Amino acid sequence: MSIGNFFKKLLAPDPLETDHGDNAAQRLEIPPTEVTANEILDALKENFLLSVKKLSTDYNFLYHTSYVIYVKASNYSEMSDSLPFIAGGAEKMLVELIRKRTEHDYPSYNPHSQYWQFQLVEIPEDAEFDGVTEHDMQKGALIQIQSSLFPPTEGEDSRSQTGGRIVTTVHGVNSLKAIRNCINPDILATIDLIEKDRIRLNLVLDKPQVQRVSHNTSAHPSTVRTQCPTPSPSTARIAHAHHATLEAQDGEFLEGAADRRIHTVAMTADEIHIVGRSSMPGYSGVQIVRVNSDRILTPHVKIRRNPTAGTFELAAIGPTRLNQRLLRPDPDTWTPLPKKSTFILDDEIQLCFQATAPSPVY
Numbered sequence: 001m002s003i004g005n006f007f008k009k010l011l012a013p014d015p016l017e018t019d020h021g022d023n024a025a026q027r028l029e030i031p032p033t034e035v036t037a038n039e040i041l042d043a044l045k046e047n048f049l050l051s052v053k054k055l056s057t058d059y060n061f062l063y064h065t066s067y068v069i070y071v072k073a074s075n076y077s078e079m080s081d082s083l084p085f086i087a088g089g090a091e092k093m094l095v096e097l098i099r100k101r102t103e104h105d106y107p108s109y110n111p112h113s114q115y116w117q118f119q120l121v122e123i124p125e126d127a128e129f130d131g132v133t134e135h136d137m138q139k140g141a142l143i144q145i146q147s148s149l150f151p152p153t154e155g156e157d158s159r160s161q162t163g164g165r166i167v168t169t170v171h172g173v174n175s176l177k178a179i180r181n182c183i184n185p186d187i188l189a190t191i192d193l194i195e196k197d198r199i200r201l202n203l204v205l206d207k208p209q210v211q212r213v214s215h216n217t218s219a220h221p222s223t224v225r226t227q228c229p230t231p232s233p234s235t236a237r238i239a240h241a242h243h244a245t246l247e248a249q250d251g252e253f254l255e256g257a258a259d260r261r262i263h264t265v266a267m268t269a270d271e272i273h274i275v276g277r278s279s280m281p282g283y284s285g286v287q288i289v290r291v292n293s294d295r296i297l298t299p300h301v302k303i304r305r306n307p308t309a310g311t312f313e314l315a316a317i318g319p320t321r322l323n324q325r326l327l328r329p330d331p332d333t334w335t336p337l338p339k340k341s342t343f344i345l346d347d348e349i350q351l352c353f354q355a356t357a358p359s360p361v362y
Contacts, residue, residue: 035075037086040143044069044090047145048097055149061106063098064147065113065203069120072142076122084191087118087199095205102205111203117151120197151200242266243305244312244339244355246274246289251349254290265289270307273299274345295346303337303353312337312355319346 030036048063055062067090071079079086094116102109123142191199244267246253252261254277269287276296279288291300297318305312313334314320316327321344327335339355 033072033074035071035079035143037079037082037089040069040071040079040086041089041093043143043145045093045097047147048094051147051149052101061098061102061109062112062149064149065111065115066117066148066151067119068146069118070123070142070144070146071120072123075142076120080120080122080197083118083120083197083199084193087116087191087201090118091116091201095203099205109205111205113150113203115151115203116201118199118201242268242356243270244303244353246272247352247354248291249350249352250344251351252292254292259292261292267303267305271302271304274301274303274351275299291345291349293346293349295348300345301343302331304334310355312339312353314343320344321347 044067047067051064052062055064069079098111123144191201193199246265246267248263252263253265254260255262255265259277267287269285271285272287272289274289274291274296275298276294277290277292278294279290279298300316300318301320302315302317303312304315314322314327314337315331315334316322316329317331318329320327320329322335323338323341323343337353339353341353342350343353344350
């Protein structure tokens with residue numbers, strides 16, 4: 001090639017030929033060992049329809065609501081990061097299937113469960129599945145679904161359902177905090193992260209209304225690590241007669257005699273005591289909130305509201321940090337509590353406090 005042709009080729013390269021585009025498309029093909037989110041949704045749909053076929057009758061419409069999704073270790077990390085969005089898509093898909101089936105066949109239908117649950121489990125490389133060959137484990141994509149009629153009963157470790165040689169990855173509270181701080185709060189508000197790879201969504205068949213709860217976007221919740229996230233729709237669904245909400249970011253609350261695990265509590269009295277899990281009933285007129293920990297004192301923190309001024313105060317009995325400031329334990333020392341605050345109990349439980357805006361007076 002002459003020098004002139006060399007520079008001509010360099011400055012004005014030949015247009016891409018047609019087969020170049022085909023090659024590019026081939027390069028974009030997903031390798032056979034990879035798993036896609038759509039494949040997971042397809043597997044969930046197939047499992048759901050099979051459960052309908054096995055459990056439903058002319059008089060009852062039943063299906064599984066708890067799903068454990070097994071993927072190979074090589075696919076686990078990316079799918080784990082995407083699980084909140086996969087779970088959201090699965091909820092929409094399954095609700096559409098239920099509405100379509102019940103609209104005419106079961107006109108008075110009510111769901112048998114209160115929520116969906118989706119859990120992701122990593123399959124160790126040396127694991128074995130019945131019916132899955134060693135070649136499939138090594139060379140192919142693999143999605144295995146285990147499901148049940150109800151999510152595990154509260155207090156039961158869902159990992160006990162996995163059985164066999166399959167091992168669930170265990171995550172501490174720090175990883176849960178990290179994922180809460182990374183996800184767009186508007187997305188996070190629609191899900192309940194029980195732990196990093198276990199997500200719970202309310203089973204609601206009513207079609208969404210046009211009017212939506214507005215969120216205050218003046219300050220992004222992720223700008224400060226310990227700043228409270230925007231209140232979730234589960235908070236918004238709490239009865240209006242409450243003064244504030246408490247959300248457990250690290251840890252969880254216990255509700256009722258069955259110790260149902262929840263993450264958001266409404267402050268309905270003018271005084272609330274945060275106590276440990278083995279607490280006995282409290283004083284009359286004082287609301288008791290139990291934290292699922294034996295390290296939390298009874299009470300550990302007291303919060304009270306001034307009904308006239310609409311302000312809040314906090315008294316620390318056990319080790320407590322309020323908005324990064326260590327408080328001196330003293331049940332008779334009341335510290336002003338900002339209407340949006342974070343406090344950490346015994347360096348273990350992180351709670352977010354959010355005062356409710358007062359209703360307008362007409």
